[in-house]
Amino acid sequence: MPVVHIHMWEGRTDDQKSAIAKGVTQALTDAAGIPASATTIIIHDTKKSDWAESGVMASETSHTANRETFSNR
Amino acid sequence: MPVVHIHMWEGRTDDQKSAIAKGVTQALTDAAGIPASATTIIIHDTKKSDWAESGVMASETSHTANRETFSNR
Amino acid sequence: MPVVHIHMWEGRTDDQKSAIAKGVTQALTDAAGIPASATTIIIHDTKKSDWAESGVMASETSHTANRETFSNR
Amino acid sequence: MPVVHIHMWEGRTDDQKSAIAKGVTQALTDAAGIPASATTIIIHDTKKSDWAESGVMASETSHTANRETFSNR
């Protein structure tokens, strides 16, 4: 029954997406008793040139400030 | 006035999408008197590797279980 | 499999919404062979004071220009 | 950075929603190394009379078929 839209920067592998889907579905079960069979998840890969924070595209900032913050991903 | 977002697996032809747009617009007119000129429809093609049901990506299940269920599409 | 989000002005009755859901689901079947059991529809009722066309809230225009256009609804 | 929209039937308590937010955020960290501080979650409570599966509003079916399936929620 829940429909979950996840918007994130492109670049995750299929394995990571699979793990995201499994983990988010499990989280809904653990938190609110929602059966896994009721959950639909749709991942929306987004280019950094289509995503802005503070009025600046992520494509213009990610090679500097974000390099460290998100270095593990 | 209505804005309709349709999220579905990629693979439909332009002709099928055109038929979907026409049919959904007509359905809104028939069901609630909404004039066709007021309806906007946006189709979001989604890869099966970005779509999960029951915590499993559709790309991992569709070649088996879904083959029969959706054989006509 | 398709997830359909319909954003429209509030005011439709439950019967009209039920007819919309039935009609849109059928339209997807007729247009692209999508089985009814695969379709999820979510209706988002929206206040006219939360909806703008041409930079003007529908709540400010609907009592004039739209009165005729949408008089049948 | 990820923005997560969760559409589900209304009725969850604030505590359950809080647990959902915490769990989904953690799942994104575990699955793809996304730092918690980068995640935004928006929950969209939806009336069963605004949600349809198989062309039928959940408000018309949930008191029968769904009673058992979702009895734990």
Place this chain on the structure above:
Amino acid sequence: MPVVHIHMWEGRTDDQKSAIAKGVTQALTDAAGIPASATTIIIHDTKKSDWAESGVMASETSHTANRETFSNR
């Protein structure tokens, strides 16, 4: 032609929403030559108890940390 969905905390007045619609529509014209008549804006008021950052509902944090950050709104 553009459809803009704005998700934000509830609490803005109708006047503020009207100013948002006018300003965003104008911004699209100024930035990319999009005529005002082509733009639809839908505002989604969201309760702080339905919105989470860093895995914590805004309703649990806004009375402390956010008090200063957003004091002008």
Place this chain on the structure above:
Amino acid sequence: MPVVHIHMWEGRTDDQKSAIAKGVTQALTDAAGIPASATTIIIHDTKKSDWAESGVMASETSHTANRETFSNR
């Protein structure tokens, strides 16, 4: 805090998108005092063959009727 999804036809340049993000973020500040640092904008490029108005795909109409209306873009 606001999350803004902008759905529009593909074809804008990165410079135009950057200007859109900057302008929309500024408009939210000017209209409602929302600090730029709180705003996330996600642009969804859409093919004209995935967008319908009045039940007709934009890909089928834009080379005629829209040529004049949108000639400046």
